[in-house]
Amino acid sequence: MVWDPVALPYMSESLRSSPLPTTEEIRACTNILFELWYKIVAINDQIVVKYYPCNRTYEGQVLLFLERHVPNIPVPRIYSMYRDPETRETLLIMQRIPGESLETVWPSLTESEKDGIVGKLRETFENLHAVPCSKPDYYGGLDAGYLRHEFFLHNEDPDGPSGLGPFYGEESFVAGMTDSYRARMTKNGQPTHKALFYETYLPRVIKGHRPTLTHCNLKKQHIMVVEKKEQRNEKGERSLDVVLLNWGFAGWYPEFFEFLSAAELFFLVAWEDD
Structure with missing residues (x-):
């Protein structure tokens, strides 16, 4: 099955037990749980906010897909997701998991x-x-888009990273892996003999795996x-x-x-x- 992404701004009515923080309250929060290329702050014992410096709604969409279609998978619930028009940051307001x-x-x-x-x-x-998977030969994002694993990411732009895919057929998926590896070696000025090795042998080895x-x-x-x-x-x-x-x-x-x-x-x- 492929997920049809929800429109932004998104707000869950069924999961709210208390008022959600405003953007101003989020930015004023000093309880930082993580900060690198994205940031997570703990508003209180029930709510955390994860925000990206670009248009990155994909994780929120995945959480909504799991909540609605695979509820036996233990994940945080997402309460709200929107994009700040001033900073272009994407904000995911989520359930804080105790522990x-x-x-x-x-x-x-x-x-x-x-x-x-x-x-x-x-x-x-x-x-x-x-x-x-509704398509027996589909390898890609839940949103019918590109794959997000670092093997397949190839570009950064103001709206976030982009990558390779989707692929149809395992042979195409393997070719995407090897093409991405060769492009990375070439970009970094490194020898491409390993890329040639992978291109020669991986298609012979990686066969017969269903989309999972x-x-x-x-x-x-x-x-x-x-x-x-x-x-x-x-x-x-x-x-x-x-x-x-x-x-x-x-x-x-x-x-x-x-x-x-x-x-x-x-x-x-x-x-x-x-």
């Missing part, structure tokens, strides 16, 4: 608690990957762990739920791509924990 990131809590977990979290993540991704709904940015810091208060087993171990954050790369990719996108981090840093 801590898996990266923070993992060392303190018991083996049983770790097994419980892994089991819930497995169930979550099995449900995500089981969502049927993919988070595409799985890291421990993107998994929130939420403790169910006053629910412990006979050993005193906590009952923990998980919520997935950062859906800006999501889309329809070949079914191996969830593992590939998660594992690429280990090519750069040591895998030092369990």
Whole structure:
């Protein structure tokens, strides 16, 4: 299935339990949770705001798609999404998830608690990957647009990044990967022998994978762990739920791509924990 994006400005009536912050209140907020190429501020215990310095509504659209079509996937709810006409920034007003990131809590977990979290993540991704794609040979964004993973991004403009895709057929998808790699090597003045290697062999290796709904940015810091208060087993171990954050790369990719996108981090840093 392909998502027909909602029009902006977007406001959810069903999810509001209290007044939403104004743009002025958001900009005055000093409780900054993250700031790099986008910024996240915590307005209170219930609301966070994520804003991009460009026209980036895609993550909000993905969250709305999941809320409406795959409600068994644990994600933050989005309350409002709009673009500031003065700064051109895109603002996503979302549910604040209580708890801590898996990266923070993992060392303190018991083996049983770790097994419980892994089991819930497995169930979550099995449900995500089981969502049927309405086009059997489609690889692209949920909005029928380009793929957002960094392998396919190729340009920045005032309205945000653009990339390659969508692709029709796995052979076309693989060609997009190799073309993007060659273009990156050429742009950076690097030798292209690896690009030639990939162009020669990847089409022979990557075959027979169906389009699969993919988070595409799985890291421990993107998994929130939420403790169910006053629910412990006979050993005193906590009952923990998980919520997935950062859906800006999501889309329809070949079914191996969830593992590939998660594992690429280990090519750069040591895998030092369990």
